[in-house]
Amino acid sequence: MAEDMVTTLYAPDAGEEPLLSLPDVSMLKTAPVTRLSFRGREEARKAAGKGFGFALPTKALNAKTKDDKAALWLGPDEWLLLAQDDALETTLSSLEKALSETPHALVDVSHRQDAILVTGSKATWLLNVGIAIDLHIDAFAVGTVTRTLFNKAPIMLWRVSEDSFVVEAWGSFMDYVSGIMIEAAEELKAA
Amino acid sequence: MLLIHCPYCETERPELEFVCRGEAHIARPQDPSSQTDEQWAEYLYLRENHKGIYAERWRHIHGCGRFFNAVRDTVSDKFLSIYKTGEPKPDLDALAARFAKSSAEAKK
Numbered sequence: 001m002a003e004d005m006v007t008t009l010y011a012p013d014a015g016e017e018p019l020l021s022l023p024d025v026s027m028l029k030t031a032p033v034t035r036l037s038f039r040g041r042e043e044a045r046k047a048a049g050k051g052f053g054f055a056l057p058t059k060a061l062n063a064k065t066k067d068d069k070a071a072l073w074l075g076p077d078e079w080l081l082l083a084q085d086d087a088l089e090t091t092l093s094s095l096e097k098a099l100s101e102t103p104h105a106l107v108d109v110s111h112r113q114d115a116i117l118v119t120g121s122k123a124t125w126l127l128n129v130g131i132a133i134d135l136h137i138d139a140f141a142v143g144t145v146t147r148t149l150f151n152k153a154p155i156m157l158w159r160v161s162e163d164s165f166v167v168e169a170w171g172s173f174m175d176y177v178s179g180i181m182i183e184a185a186e187e188l189k190a191a
Numbered sequence: 192m193l194l195i196h197c198p199y200c201e202t203e204r205p206e207l208e209f210v211c212r213g214e215a216h217i218a219r220p221q222d223p224s225s226q227t228d229e230q231w232a233e234y235l236y237l238r239e240n241h242k243g244i245y246a247e248r249w250r251h252i253h254g255c256g257r258f259f260n261a262v263r264d265t266v267s268d269k270f271l272s273i274y275k276t277g278e279p280k281p282d283l284d285a286l287a288a289r290f291a292k293s294s295a296e297a298k299k
């Protein structure tokens with residue numbers, strides 16, 4: 001699942017230079033993707049699953065992926081729904097149809113966040129420069145998704161494979177987040 | 192770093208993901224217009240804020256975003272109990288007694 005995700009939803013943006021390219025770790029900007037913030041209670045969650053194509057995850061900090069879509073648990077009544085960049089209209093209308101009878105909140109936040117892929121054997125080392133949670137594979141399994149802080153910036157972190165992570169931050173915070181990591185990576189060059 | 196258990200994320204997270212929002216179990220009056228100024232001021236501003244075992248609202252603001260309640264010893268910063276919003280307030284005296292007993296045993 002994880003590796004597929006990298007190529008389908010979070011494809012590296014072909015028009016962008018890598019932010020970082022070292023033997024042990026790289027940072028790549030990703031191409032645009034459809035992001036929908038969905039909030040609702042039990043009934044709305046079930047309806048949203050029908051409209052989206054599969055049931056949204058109820059297990060804390062978990063992501064579900066199918067075909068070229070993903071549903072990420074962000075809170076007990078909050079999910080981030082991902083789809084291909086050109087699937088915004090179809091995904092939105094199918095969800096809205098399924099949810100027409102149920103109180104909920106569904107917002108297009110595609111352009112609120114940017115994503116980068118952090119990949120390599122030193123990925124956790126680099127992420128822990130700003131993230132205070134334990135990223136050892138036993139504590140933070142593949143498929144885990146969470147919001148947390150990168151120093152002062154709120155981010156979303158999704159482990160898509162043992163050594164690759166998606167980091168999403170609000171557009172105006174991304175330079176801060178990636179900038180600190182690029183600076184910290186100087187230490188890897190010196191080693 | 193102080194680790195706090197979030198009852199919704201079902202995991203421990205560093206303190207910096209959380210904010211404390213003051214005393215828990217303060218119910219908003221059902222009919223605010225029936226309240227005197229003194230009663231309303233009491234609801235808005237007056238808190239126990241005592242030293243020791245205290246029930247507080249916490250929010251996992253940089254995580255799932257949810258509010259929950261926690262019993263904390265304001266002297267040692269130890270969390271004695273963490274529970275979801277809507278669950279009843281634990282018996283603080285009983286919790287304090289159990290906590291005192293277990294810390295006394297730990298000192299032996």
Ligand SMILES: [Zn+2]
Nearest residue numbers: 197200251255
């Ligand atoms: Zn949480």
